[in-house]
Amino acid sequence: MVKLEKYESRFFDALSYQLDEEQSNFTASVDYCLNTRKDLEDHQKTLITITYNDNPVGFFILDVGNDRYRITENTNSVLIRSLSINPEYQGKGIGKDAMNLVSEYVTNHFYGVDELVLAVNFKNENAYHVYVKCGFIDDGKIVD
Numbered sequence: 131m132v133k134l135e136k137y138e139s140r141f142f143d144a145l146s147y148q149l150d151e152e153q154s155n156f157t158a159s160v161d162y163c164l165n166t167r168k169d170l171e172d173h174q175k176t177l178i179t180i181t182y183n184d185n186p187v188g189f190f191i192l193d194v195g196n197d198r199y200r201i202t203e204n205t206n207s208v209l210i211r212s213l214s215i216n217p218e219y220q221g222k223g224i225g226k227d228a229m230n231l232v233s234e235y236v237t238n239h240f241y242g243v244d245e246l247v248l249a250v251n252f253k254n255e256n257a258y259h260v261y262v263k264c265g266f267i268d269d270g271k272i273v274d
């Protein structure tokens with residue numbers, strides 16, 4: 131069963147998986163988010179752990195900072211970023227389940243949000259497929 135939980139430092143080792151070279155182009159590693167970009171210190175970012183049968187297997191960030199305004203003008207939006215699933219667990223439906231749970235998570239933990247936004251590299255067919263399957267709508271906007 132897939133669940134979303136707020137990130138805790140006890141999850142770090144399990145989330146220190148390496149993506150291959152191609153996938154690394156599409157997202158930031160958990161190590162980069164925490165240790166280089168210092169996302170835990172950014173109060174506009176909420177770090178989320180994806181668990182599968184209570185094991186931490188993936189990660190993403192919900193961001194209410196200014197970066198979302200590259201995608202939307204909506205001040206009631208949340209940006210989903212830095213999504214990844216441990217390669218050992220990819221292709222099992224976990225990413226899709228996680229993205230299907232985001233809306234409910236945001237409703238329960240954020241006030242007044244009416245839009246979830248994200249950007250996906252047009253070469254990243256797997257991620258694009260997952261987002262569309264989960265109901266995200268491609269508005270055709272291209273972000274440099």
Ligand SMILES: CC(C)(COP(=O)(O)OP(=O)(O)OC[C@H]1O[C@@H](n2cnc3c(N)ncnc32)[C@H](O)[C@@H]1OP(=O)(O)O)[C@@H](O)C(=O)NCCC(=O)NCCS
Nearest residue numbers: 153156157213214215220221222223224225226250256257
């Ligand atoms: C994109 C990502 C999060 C998807 O997570 P996942 O758990 O592997 O995806 P799922 O198993 O839920 O797959 C959902 C759908 O995508 C397809 N899919 C996912 N990975 C695939 C792969 N490697 N090859 C072919 N199809 C794939 C599945 O077949 C499934 O389609 P279906 O429902 O029509 O059968 C994961 O591949 C990942 O971490 N990629 C690297 C980082 C990345 O690109 N992040 C996104 C940044 S925008």
